[in-house]
Amino acid sequence: ATPPKRFYKKTSILGSDDGFEVVLDHWKLKTPRGTLFTVRSEPLAIAVATEFDAQKEHIERSRMHLSALCFTAIDNPNNLSKLDMVNYLLNFIPTDTLLFQYEDEKDLQELQLSKWDPVIDWFNHRLETNLKKTTSLTPSAVSEGDKLKIAKHFQSFSLESLHGLIFAVDTLKSIVLACAVMEEMLSVEKAVALTRLEEDYQLKFWGRVEWAHDLSQQELQARLAAAVLFVHLNCSENIVKQKFNM
Amino acid sequence: MSGTKVLRSLLHELRLSSPNGCIKDSLVARYILDQYKKHQTTELLHCKARNEAMFLGQTYLTYLESLRKHKELYKQFHASGERSVRETADLVGFKLPTDPK
Numbered sequence: 648a649t650p651p652k653r654f655y656k657k658t659s660i661l662g663s664d665d666g667f668e669v670v671l672d673h674w675k676l677k678t679p680r681g682t683l684f685t686v687r688s689e690p691l692a693i694a695v696a697t698e699f700d701a702q703k704e705h706i707e708r709s710r711m712h713l714s715a716l717c718f719t720a721i722d723n724p725n726n727l728s729k730l731d732m733v734n735y736l737l738n739f740i741p742t743d744t745l746l747f748q749y750e751d752e753k754d755l756q757e758l759q760l761s762k763w764d765p766v767i768d769w770f771n772h773r774l775e776t777n778l779k780k781t782t783s784l785t786p787s788a789v790s791e792g793d794k795l796k797i798a799k800h801f802q803s804f805s806l807e808s809l810h811g812l813i814f815a816v817d818t819l820k821s822i823v824l825a826c827a828v829m830e831e832m833l834s835v836e837k838a839v840a841l842t843r844l845e846e847d848y849q850l851k852f853w854g855r856v857e858w859a860h861d862l863s864q865q866e867l868q869a870r871l872a873a874a875v876l877f878v879h880l881n882c883s884e885n886i887v888k889q890k891f892n893m
Numbered sequence: 894m895s896g897t898k899v900l901r902s903l904l905h906e907l908r909l910s911s912p913n914g915c916i917k918d919s920l921v922a923r924y925i926l927d928q929y930k931k932h933q934t935t936e937l938l939h940c941k942a943r944n945e946a947m948f949l950g951q952t953y954l955t956y957l958e959s960l961r962k963h964k965e966l967y968k969q970f971h972a973s974g975e976r977s978v979r980e981t982a983d984l985v986g987f988k989l990p991t992d993p994k
Contacts, residue, residue: 660920690924694953697921701910710960831948835955858970865963872956879949 650705658696660689667692671699680722691717691880712873716814720807720877732809733801736822737794740778741786744821744842750782755848762841769832770823774800778823797822808878815874818842818867828871829878839867899950900929906957925950 655671666687669676676684676699686692691713698711708715740746745763750756764780771778774796781787804812815825819842828838840847843864850860894902903925907916916922928950932943982989 693920693924697907697910697919700912700919703912710964712960713956831944834948835952858966862963862966862970865959865966868955868959869963872952872959875952876949876956879945879952 650707652705653702655699658700660692660696662689669696669699678718678722680724682721684717684721686717686721688880691877694876694880710869712814712870713877716811716873716877720810720881723806723810729802729806729809732806732813733798735813736801736816737798739816739822740789740794740797743778743823744819745823746778746780746787748780748782749845755845758844758848762844766823766827766833766841770826773826773830800826804878805881808881811874811877811881815871815878818870818874825874828875835868835872835875839864839871842867894951894954896929896947896950899947899954900925903950903954903957906954906961909961910957925953 655674657672659670661668661670661675663685666685667689668683668685669692676695678684684695686695695714695717698714699706702711745767748756748759748763767778767780770776776793776796778789778793779787801809801812812825812829815828816822819825819828819838821842824833824838824842827833828835833841846860850856855861904916904922907919907922908914911919928946932940932946976984979989
């Protein structure tokens with residue numbers, strides 16, 4: 648089926664009591680479930696309006712990651728609670744990409760040591776955990792204390808932001824990398840490069856196939872960038888507050 | 894990337910993605926320029942708000958750039974869709990029932 652045609656000429660935003668809405672010509676944007684689209688952050692609303700404005704003849708929803716994240720956060724179609732989301736993230740840790748390293752190929756191992764280990768160390772330092780990497784097929788055990796500390800860290804995110812964080816973790820297949828990029832320790836490009844470390848290593852031997860490798864790299868970068876923007880724009884500094892200047 | 898480079902690249906990407914190539918009235922361009930003016934002068938060596946704004950600017954740039962490149966690659970390699978019936982017939986040397994004998 649062809650995607651819907653672009654039916655609006657101009658996009659803009661509108662401030663209301665609950666936040667900001669996006670307006671397409673004279674129609675107010677609604678989520679897939681039919682709820683009125685409202686976000687508390689003005690730059691986020693502007694970014695979504697821009698996404699809609701960037702559509703050419705057809706509305707390609709699969710390319711509008713920021714809008715998709717906003718819709719998911721507002722609709723919460725799977726009715727996830729904060730606990731559900733934190734548990735999902737916690738279950739990811741034993742199979743975190745960075746914690747699985749391969750010893751048998753020396754060059755790859757050196758790359759992993761020099762590029763992945765510093766991020767693991769940063770994570771352990773930041774969250775006071777002691778996550779250990781494994782070089783065999785079995786995942787390393789995560790202590791209950793570490794799980795609690797990590798859970799506490801995720802609980803500090805708002806419900807909306809957790810949708811963004813889960814999106815980032817799913818893109819990177821790693822909690823450690825997702826946290827590092829959220830805290831600005833890595834850029835989006837760097838994080839994607841690290842998650843693709845082994846793939847990049849292999850394609851040095853076997854060749855780079857533009858229509859697969861470049862495509863996946865750009866897609867991962869776009870998804871991760873959207874997730875990072877979504878989480879950052881949802882935190883309080885970007886939300887309008889009344890300030891009284893002395 | 895330095896601040897001015899990010900700004901120039903952002904405006905370039907926005908121009909490319911806008912419907913008519915003109916970003917004079919665009920909300921997002923105005924917002925970005927306002928943010929840049931707001932964080933321009935600071936007396937602190939390491940200003941947290943400014944670093945955060947720079948990071949967000951760079952991330953949004955990555956977002957726009959990656960979306961555009963992904964679309965171009967997809968169009969280049971994957972977007973020609975299915976072959977029409979006529980094309981398939983020509984491929985194997987058949988004639989369609991509608992063609993003259």
